[in-house]
Amino acid sequence: MPLTPENDCLFTVTGTVQGVGFRPFVARLAAQLGVRGWVRNDTTGVTLRASASVATLAEFERRLRADAPAVARIATLAVRAATTADLPPLPATGFLILESASLAVVPTAAVTPDLALCADCRRELATPTDRRHGYPFINCTHCGPRYSILRELPYDRPRTTMAVFAMCPVCQREYDDPANRRYHAQPNACPDCGPHVELCDAHGVIRATHTDAVAASASALRAGQIVAVKGIGGFHLFVDATNDVAVRELRCRKHREEKPLAVMFPSFAAIAAVAELSDEQRQLLASPAAPIVLVRRHDKTPLATSLAPGNPWLGVFLPYAPLHVLLLGAFGDPVVATSGNLSDEPLCTDNAEARQRLGAIADLFLQHNREIARPVDDSVVRTSAIGPILLRRARGYAPTPLTLPPSAQLDEPLLCVGAHMKNAVAVTVGDQLVLSPHIGDLGNAPAAAAFARTVELLSQLYGGKIARVACDVHPDYASTQYAEKLGVPVVRVQHHLAHILACLLEHGGGPERVLGVAWDGTGYGSDGTIWGGEFILVDRVARTAQRVAHLRPFRLPGGEAAVREPRRIALGLLHAAGMDVDTAALGFSGAQASLLRDALARGVNAPVTTSAGRLFDGVAALLGLRTHTHFEGQAAMDVEFCADAANGATAPLRLDVRSDPQSGKLLLDWVPALAEICATRHKLPAPELAAGFHQALANAIGEVAARCGVETVALTGGCFQNARLLELATRQLRARAHTVLLHRELPPNDGSIAAGQALAVAWGIAEVSP
Numbered sequence: 001m002p003l004t005p006e007n008d009c010l011f012t013v014t015g016t017v018q019g020v021g022f023r024p025f026v027a028r029l030a031a032q033l034g035v036r037g038w039v040r041n042d043t044t045g046v047t048l049r050a051s052a053s054v055a056t057l058a059e060f061e062r063r064l065r066a067d068a069p070a071v072a073r074i075a076t077l078a079v080r081a082a083t084t085a086d087l088p089p090l091p092a093t094g095f096l097i098l099e100s101a102s103l104a105v106v107p108t109a110a111v112t113p114d115l116a117l118c119a120d121c122r123r124e125l126a127t128p129t130d131r132r133h134g135y136p137f138i139n140c141t142h143c144g145p146r147y148s149i150l151r152e153l154p155y156d157r158p159r160t161t162m163a164v165f166a167m168c169p170v171c172q173r174e175y176d177d178p179a180n181r182r183y184h185a186q187p188n189a190c191p192d193c194g195p196h197v198e199l200c201d202a203h204g205v206i207r208a209t210h211t212d213a214v215a216a217s218a219s220a221l222r223a224g225q226i227v228a229v230k231g232i233g234g235f236h237l238f239v240d241a242t243n244d245v246a247v248r249e250l251r252c253r254k255h256r257e258e259k260p261l262a263v264m265f266p267s268f269a270a271i272a273a274v275a276e277l278s279d280e281q282r283q284l285l286a287s288p289a290a291p292i293v294l295v296r297r298h299d300k301t302p303l304a305t306s307l308a309p310g311n312p313w314l315g316v317f318l319p320y321a322p323l324h325v326l327l328l329g330a331f332g333d334p335v336v337a338t339s340g341n342l343s344d345e346p347l348c349t350d351n352a353e354a355r356q357r358l359g360a361i362a363d364l365f366l367q368h369n370r371e372i373a374r375p376v377d378d379s380v381v382r383t384s385a386i387g388p389i390l391l392r393r394a395r396g397y398a399p400t401p402l403t404l405p406p407s408a409q410l411d412e413p414l415l416c417v418g419a420h421m422k423n424a425v426a427v428t429v430g431d432q433l434v435l436s437p438h439i440g441d442l443g444n445a446p447a448a449a450a451f452a453r454t455v456e457l458l459s460q461l462y463g464g465k466i467a468r469v470a471c472d473v474h475p476d477y478a479s480t481q482y483a484e485k486l487g488v489p490v491v492r493v494q495h496h497l498a499h500i501l502a503c504l505l506e507h508g509g510g511p512e513r514v515l516g517v518a519w520d521g522t523g524y525g526s527d528g529t530i531w532g533g534e535f536i537l538v539d540r541v542a543r544t545a546q547r548v549a550h551l552r553p554f555r556l557p558g559g560e561a562a563v564r565e566p567r568r569i570a571l572g573l574l575h576a577a578g579m580d581v582d583t584a585a586l587g588f589s590g591a592q593a594s595l596l597r598d599a600l601a602r603g604v605n606a607p608v609t610t611s612a613g614r615l616f617d618g619v620a621a622l623l624g625l626r627t628h629t630h631f632e633g634q635a636a637m638d639v640e641f642c643a644d645a646a647n648g649a650t651a652p653l654r655l656d657v658r659s660d661p662q663s664g665k666l667l668l669d670w671v672p673a674l675a676e677i678c679a680t681r682h683k684l685p686a687p688e689l690a691a692g693f694h695q696a697l698a699n700a701i702g703e704v705a706a707r708c709g710v711e712t713v714a715l716t717g718g719c720f721q722n723a724r725l726l727e728l729a730t731r732q733l734r735a736r737a738h739t740v741l742l743h744r745e746l747p748p749n750d751g752s753i754a755a756g757q758a759l760a761v762a763w764g765i766a767e768v769s770p
Contacts, residue, residue, distance in 0.1 A: 007051055007052055007053055007054060007057060008049070008050075008051045008081065008082040008090065009049070009050055009051075009057055009079050009080065009081060009082055010047065010048075010049050010079070010080055010081075010082045010086050011047065011048045011049075011050060011061070011064070011077065011078070011079050012044065012045070012046075012047050012076075012077070012078045012079075013045050013046045013047070013048070013064070013074060013076070013077050013078075014044055014045040014074075014075045014076045014110070014432075015045060015072070015073045015074045015075030015076065015110050015401075016071070016072055016073035016075075016110040016111075016112050016400055016401075017045050017046045017068075017072055017073075017074065017110070018041050018045065018046065018110070018111070018112060018153075018154060018155040019111075019112035019146040019150075019155045019186065020069050020071045020072040020112050020115075020141070020142075021069045021071075021072075021140075021141030021142060021183075021184075021185070022046055022068065022069060022072050023039050023040070023041065023046060023097050023184055024097070024141055024178060024183040024184050025067070025068060025069055025072075026039045026046070026048055026064070026095075027039060027095050027096075027097055027178050027183075028178060028179075029060065029063055029064070029067070030050065030060070030095035031094075031095060031178065033052065033056055033059060033060055033063075034052060034056065035050045035051065035052045035056060035057070035060050035095060036050070036051045036052065036090055036091065036093065036094065036095060037049045037050040037051055037090055037091070037095050037096075038088065038090070038091060038095065038096040038097070038098050039095070039096075039097055039098070040097070040098040040099065040100055040101055041100040041101070041154035041155060041156065042100060042101040042154055043101075043153055043154055045075075045110065047101070049082055049086060049090060050095075051090050061077070061079060064077060065077060069141070069142070070142075070288070071112070071115060071142070071288050073110070073400065075110070075401075075403060075432070097178075097183075097184060099156075100154040100155075100156045101154075110399075110400065110401045110432065110434075111146070111147050111150060111153070111155070111399050111434070111461065112146040112147065112155070112400075113146060113147055113289070113376075113395065113396050113397060113398060113399065113400055114144070114145050114146050114147055114148050114232050114233060114376060114395050114396065115142070115143045115144060115146060115288045115289075115396070116143060116287070116288050116289065116290035116318075116320035116321075116396065117138070117139075117143050117144075117319070117320060117321060117322055117325060118140065118142040118143035118288075120140065120142070120181060121138045121139060121140055121142075121143055121144075121322070122322075122325065124138060125138050125322055125325060125326070126329075131170070131190060131191075132190055132191070134211055134214075134326060135190060135191050135194075135322065136195075136196075136197050136214070136321075136322050136323040136326055136368070137187070137189050137194050137195050137322060137323075137368070137370065138322045139185060139187050139188065139189075139322075140181045140182045140185050140188075141181060141182065141183065141184065141185045142181070142288075143288070144185070144187050145187055145232050145370075147374055147376060147398075147399060147437075148232050148233045148372050148373060148374050148375070148376050148395075149161045149162060149187060149370070149371075149372070149373055149374075150373055150374065150461075151373050152460070152461065153461060153462075155186060156186060157186040157187075160186055160187070160373070161370060161371040161372070161373050162186060162187050162189070162370070165189055165193060165194050165195065165370075166193060167188060167189070167193055168190060168192045168193035170190065170192075171188050171189060171190050171192075171193055171194075174188060175188050191210075194370075195368050195369050195370035196209065196210055196368065196369060197209070197210065197213045197214065197323065197366060197367065197368045198210075198213050198366075198367060198368070199212075199213035199216050199217055199364055199365065199366050199367075200355075200364070200365050200367065201363075201364060201365070202355050202358075202359035202362070202363075202365070203355070204352075204355060207364065213366060214323070214326050214327055214330055214366070215330055216364075217229070217238075217327055217330075217331075217364065217366045218327060218330035218331040218332075220363065220364050221238060221239065221240050221331050221335060222240065222331065224239075224240060224243050224245060224246040224249075225239075225246075225363040225364060226238070226239045226246070226249070226250055226253070226361060226362050226363050226364075227239070227362060227363065227364045227365070227366055228340055228348075228354055228358050228361070228362035228364070228365045228366070228367075229323070229324075229327065229337075229340075229366045230323075230349075230351070230354070230365075230366065230367045230368055230372075231321050231323065231324065232320075232321050232372075232376065232395065233347070233349070233372060233374070233375055233376025233377065233378075233394075233395050233437075234339070234340055234347035234348060234349045234372060234375045234376065234377065235339075235340025235341075235347065235348045235349070235354045235358065236337045236338065236339065236340050237250060237254065237336070237337075237338050237339070237340050237358070237361060237362060238264075238327070238335045238336065238337055239335060239336045240331075240333060240335060240336075241263045241303055241304055241307060241333065241334040241335050241336045242302050242303055242304060242333055242334065243304060244304035244305055244306055246304075247261070247304040247306045247307060247336055248304075248306050250336060250338070250361070251306065253360060253361040254338070254341075254342060254343060254361055255342055255343045256338075256343045257630040257631075258309050258310075258630040258631065258634070259343070259630065259631040259634075260307065260308035260311055260313075260314070260315055261307050261308065261315075261336045261338050262292045262315040262316070262317060262336070262337055262338055262378065262380075263303070263307060263314060263315065263316050263317075263334050263335065263336055263337065264316075264317055264318070264319060264324065264328065264334060264335050264336075264337040265316055265317075265318060265328075265334045266319065266328040266329065266331075266332065266333070266334070267318070268282065268285070268286075268318070270333075270334055271285075271295065271316050271318075273301075274297055274298055274301040274302070274303055274314075274334075275295040275296060275297040275298060275301075275314055275316065276295060276296045276297075276298070277295055278383065280383050280388070281293050281295055281383055284381055284383070284388065285316070285317060285318050286318070287396070288396060289379060289395070289396025289397055290317060290318060290320035290395075290396055291317065291378065291379035291380060291381045291395075291396060291397070292315045292316065292317045292378050292379065292380045292381070292392075293315070293316060293317065293380075293381050293382070293383070294313045294314070294315055294316075294380070294381070294382040294383070294391075295313065295314055295316050296312055296313055296314075297312065297313070297314040303334065304336075307336065310638065310641075311637070311641065312641055312644070313382070313641075315380060317337070317378065320395075320396075323366075323368070324337075327366070339377055339378075340354060340358055340362075341357070341358075342357070342361070344440070344441055344443060344444060344447065345357070345444065345446045345447060346375065346439070346440060346446055346447055346449075346450035347375045347376075347377055347450075349372040349375045350371075350372070351365070351367045351369075354367070373457075374437075374454075374457055375437075375450070376394055376395045376398070376437045377392065377394040377395065377437060377438050377440075378392070378394060378395055379392055379393060379394045379395055379396050379397050379398075379438075380392040382721075382723060383723075384723035384726060384727055385723075385727045386726065386727055386730050386742070387742065387744065388744070389720075389721060389723060389726065389743070389747075389748065390743065390744070390745070390746065390747045391721055391747055391749070392422075392438045392747060392751065393424065393435070393437065393438060393745075393746060393747055393751055393752075394437040394438040395437065397437075397745075398424070398435060398436060398437035398438070399434050399435060399436055399437065399458075400745075401429070401432040401433060401434045401435075402432070402433045402435065402505060402506070402745060402746075402755065403431055403432060403433075404428065404431050404432065404433055404505070404758070404759070404762060405505070405508050405509030405759075406509075407509050407540065407762075407763065408505075408509060408758075408759055408762035408763055409431055409762065410428050410758075410761070410762050412467030412468065413427060413428060413429065413462065413463060413465060413466050413467055414427065414428040414466070414467065414468050414469070414470060414758060414761055415427055415455065415459060415466040415468070415469045415470070415483075415486075416428075416469070416470040416471075416754040416755070416757040416758045416761075417451075417455065417469060417470070417471045417472075417479040417480070417482060417483050417754065417757075418472075418479055418750070418751075418753045418754035418757070419472055419477065419479065419495065419498075419750040419753040419754075420441065420442050420443075420472070420474065420476075420477040420478060420479060420750075421441050421442075421632065421749075421750045422438065422440065422441065422747070422749050422750040422751045423438075423439045423440060423441065423442050423451060423479060423750070423751075423754075424436050424437065424438055424439055424751050424752075424753075424754055425439070425451070425454055425455050425458060425479075425754050426458075426754035426755055426757070426758055427458050427459060427462050427466070428758055428762075429462045429463075433505070433755055433758050434458065434462065435746070435752075435754060435755055436454050436458050436754075438751055439451050439454055441632075442477070442478035442479060443478075448478050448482075451478065451479065451482070452482065455482070466486070466488055467488060467489075468488055468489045468490070468491060468761065469483045469486050469488055469489070469490055469491070470483075470490075470491045470492075470493055470754075470757035470758065470760065470761050470766075471483035471484075471490060471491075471492055471493070471757070472492070472493065472495050472498070472524065472753065472757075473492045473493065473494050473495065473524050473526075474495065474523075474524035475524075480492070491757075491760070491761050491766055492766060493756070493757045493760040493761070493766045494523075494524075494525075494526055494545070494766065494767055494768045495523030495524055495531070495753065496516075496518035496520070496523050496525075496531055496532075496534045496536060496717070496768070497516075497518075497536060497538070497545050497756070497760060497765070497766070497767075497768050498753045498756030498757050498760060499516070499518040499520070499523075499716040499717050499748075499752065499753065499756055500514070500516030500518055500536055500538060500545075500714055500716055500756065501538070501755075501756035501757075501759040501760050501763075501765075502716065502743075502746055502752035502753065502755040502756035502759070503516070503714040503715070503716040503741055503742070503743055503746075503748075503752075503756075504516075504538070504714060504741065504759065505746075505755050505756065505758070505759050506741075506743060506744055506745050506746055507714075507741050509540065509759070510540075510712060510714065510741060511711070511712050512539065512540050512541050513537065513538070513539050513540070513710055513712070514537075514538050514710065514712045514713070514714055514741070515535060515536075515537055515538075515548070515704075515705055515708050515710040515712070515713045515714070516534075516535070516536045516537075516538055516713075516714045516716060517534070517535055517701055517704075517705075517713060517714065517715050517716070517717075517729070518532075518534045518535075518536060518716050518717045519532065519533055519534070519612035519613070519716075519717040519718075519719035519720065520532050520611070520612065520613050520717035520718040520719055520749070520750070521563070521611055521613030521614060521632070521633070521718055521719075522563075522609075522611060522613070522614075525610075525768075525770065526547070526767060526768045526769070526770040527770040529553070529607065529608040529609060529610070530556070530607055530608065530609035530610070530611060531550070531609070531610055531611070532551075532609060532610055532611025532612055532613055532614065532717075533550050533551030533610045533611055533612035533615065533668065534547060534549075534550050534610065535547070535548050535549035535550065535666070535704050535708070536548070536768055537708065537710065538765065540763060540765070543763060543764050543765050544765065544769065545765050545767065545768045545769065546768065546769045547665065547768050547769060547770055548665055548666065548704075548708055549657075549665055549666035549667070549668065549704045549708070550610040550665065550666075550667065550668070551610045551611070551612060551615060551667075551668045551670065552576070552610070552667050552668060552669045552670055552671065553576070553608050553609065553610050554569075554572050554573050554575075554576035554608070554609060554614075554615075555572045555575065555576065555600050555603065555606040555607065555608055555609070556568070556569060556572055556606060556607055556609055556614065557571055557572050557575075557596040557599050557600050557605070557606045558596070558599070558605060558606070559605050559606070559607055562614070562617075563614070563617075563629075563632075564628065564629055565627065565628050565629075566617040566618060566620050566621040566626055566627060566628070566629060566635040567586040567587055567588065567621045567627040567628070568596065569614050569615075569617045569618035569621065570586055570618040570619075570621035570622050571583065571586065571588075571593075571596055571597075571600070572600060572606065572618070573615070573618045573622075573670070573674055574674070574678075575597070575600045575601075576671075577671040577674055577675070579671075579674070579675065579678065581593075586621060586627060587627050612697075612717075612719045613633070613636055613718060613719055615670060616635065616636035616639050616719070617629075617635040617636060618674075619639055619674075619677065619690075619693055620635035620636065620638045620639050621635070622674065622677050622678065622681065623639070623642065623677065623681060623686045623689060623690060624681070624686065625638040625639065625642055625686065626638050633718065633721075636719070636722065637722075639690050639693065639694075640690075640694075640722045640723070640724050640725070642686050642687050642690040643687060643690035643691040643693070643694050643724055644687075644724060645687040646685075646687035646688050646690065646691035647687070647688075650688050650691040650692050650695065651692055651695075652692050652695035652696040652698075652699055653672070653673040653676045653677070653689070653692040653693050653695070653696040654672035654673055654676060654696065655668060655669065655670055655672065655673045655696035655697065655699070655700045656668075656669040656671075656672055657669070657700050657703045657704055657707070666704055666707060666708075668700045668704070673692075673693060673696050676689075676692075677689050677693070694722075694724050694725055694728055695728055697725060697728075697729070698725065698728035698729040698731070698732045699732060701713075701715075701729045701732060701733065702729070702732035702733055702735070702736050702738075705733055705736065705738055706736050710738075711737075711738060711739055712738065712739045712740075712741060713733050713738045713739070713740055713741070714740075714741040714742075715729055715730065715740065715741070715742055715748070716743065716748050716752075717748055717749070718748065718749040718750065720742075720743075720748040721747075721748055721749060726742070730742065
């Protein structure tokens with residue numbers, strides 16, 4: 001907005017501007033330019049009053065936008081002439097940082113995610129003469145905890161879990177000094193006045209404190225012990241990543257059979273010694289978000305073989321908290337750093353809770369006395385030829401808000417409770433959507449309790465009053481059942497439509513008509529069957545969503561049991577195709593095969609699905625890759641990894657796109673592809689067939705898009721975590737002159753469902769015509 005002629009103006013800034021050093025930046029900029037006034041946090045963001053010549057104020061505004069701290073994210077910056085009602089008045093001289101204003105309005109300020117240790121603090125941490133040398137809680141305005149310590153807005157020390165630590169005179173001077181990097185750094189502390197660490201056993205008996213606790217923890221890791229380490233957003237379970245016996249013991253105690261374990265490395269050099277590392281991956285690892293990044297590991301490494309069985313990729317990250325830096329510095333080698341929980345349970349955050357829930361897993365507990373107000377897991381990213389794919393949105397990324405498009409403004413607060421798997425919840429605040437960090441799967445009581453607690457905390461943070469709630473249409477989802485008990489109007493949103501709308505939200509709502517390709521494992525369809533290989537035409541103006549194409553249906557013998565046994569899905573596919581089945585080759589006994597054949601023939605406990613994820617599972621079994629799975633998505637991952645091993649270009653398998661004479665919709669008929677696999681699997685290498693299967697799917701996506709005649713196509717759903725499929729489909733669509741919309745700020749999996757539910761309510765499009 002152009003400046004008014006007056007030289008006394010009020011600036012209102014929204015976005016991620018609290019907890020990122022924005023007020024100190026404003027004060028320093030004002031001092032440089034000779035601007036008189038004040039700045040403060042409030043429940044909407046940051047407000048500042050500035051007085052100077054018109055030319056100086058114009059330069060002030062330009063620099064506010066151009067030179068803001070790197071981790072700040074300005075959503076809006078409005079300027080108007082100040083009036084006598086804009087209190088407090090201007091100071092006589094200088095520029096002040098005022099106490100935050102708690103206005104009698106619903107908070108709308110963006111909450112800053114937790115930030116990885118910055119280079120300056122890392123340097124001080126390692127400098128023997130620095131007063132914070134070796135201090136596990138060093139931080140400044142550029143790094144440290146934010147969301148995880150916040151109790152309420154606006155973001156100020158008294159409203160965080162640091163409120164109980166009174167700053168010593170030296171820290172207070174730093175906090176008050178505009179020239180200091182810790183000027184108004186809310187978690188500011190030092191060894192004399194801040195939190196401290198201690199090492200104890202499962203009974204709470206303290207073994208060591210302060211630096212001795214870190215050294216003793218490193219010694220325990222060298223001895224093959226498992227150490228639970230309290231970080232920024234919760235506990236990790238640490239174990240020596242080069243000790244296969246210790247890693248296997250961790251898997252046994254944690255009940256995590258084969259799911260990959262993330263590894264924290266002390267340095268880039270340590271990662272490069274065991275894995276390929278691109279410039280893009282280096283940038284992600286060194287970013288303020290510091291996520292876990294999937295890298296392709298070398299064939300022979302000193303790492304434990306049980307870290308990621310059968311998986312060529314390894315999840316790696318660097319120490320992002322000062323305690324991690326100190327511990328890995330003392331230990332010297334990479335460590336497994338997996339979430340501090342039993343498999344499928346929520347993250348532990350409290351010291352006593354951790355000793356109770358993790359007492360049978362961890363030998364020792366490296367804990368501290370800074371309370372974690374909000375649990376935050378680690379984010380996970382993989383790279384691809386067309387950009388990064390966010391697999392889990394948590395620390396470093398969440399809860400950074402997304403802006404709702406102008407066509408999707410909501411007058412009243414809306415709660416969106418997401419899906420059942422990879423759950424995250426969201427609230428709308430004005431024109432912003434605030435999506436919580438990853439919560440996880442809601443299949444047990446502790447997870448459901450963590451979900452309810454997150455809803456409560458997020459709602460309280462932004463006013464506590466919810467006018468409506470959006471949920472999935474699946475009646476058995478824990479999130480749906482929770483929504484139905486809230487006593488407010490409920491809007492049920494079809495699962496795959498929510499996937500598509502989440503992608504559109506990232507692109508400002510997209511054009512008026514978009515073809516959404518939503519491929520995943522499971523979603524409740526509008527016709528009562530299990531969907532998952534869907535093409536849905538969304539017309540924002542007409543407020544309609546129509547299913548225009550899908551995969552050829554097949555049955556899942558045994559229902560949920562088929563998800564854990566890809567061989568059952570292979571049987572269901574071959575039954576639907578009318579093809580002979582060598583059940584013995586799939587590992588079935590005669591009695592098992594007879595029972596499953598009967599279930600398929602009668603349609604008993606064999607639900608119908610169009611799921612692309614389940615199709616991948618069945619192909620994994622037919623290729624001889626896997627008959628049983630130990631975690632969600634494992635068989636589909638096997639098919640991708642197998643295809644990546646193919647040598648050179650491979651011919652696509654045959655996958656026909658034809659019109660269904662009954663419904664008039666397009667069907668992607670996978671039967672010819674399966675026939676090719678069955679006929680050639682003993683002649684051709686499995687990688688060649690797996691690669692041909694991927695190419696066939698990508699070609700079919702392109703053909704459907706062309707026949708639908710829609711320019712813009714959105715790719716979404718858990719199947720597009722598969723980098724190979726995503727790359728091939730995108731290239732195929734672009735070759736046909738389509739505009740392709742992909743996820744960038746949200747994961748393609750169910751972690752984005754809550755965001756799509758919000759757009760569904762705002763647009764009044766919640767159902768899909770079957």
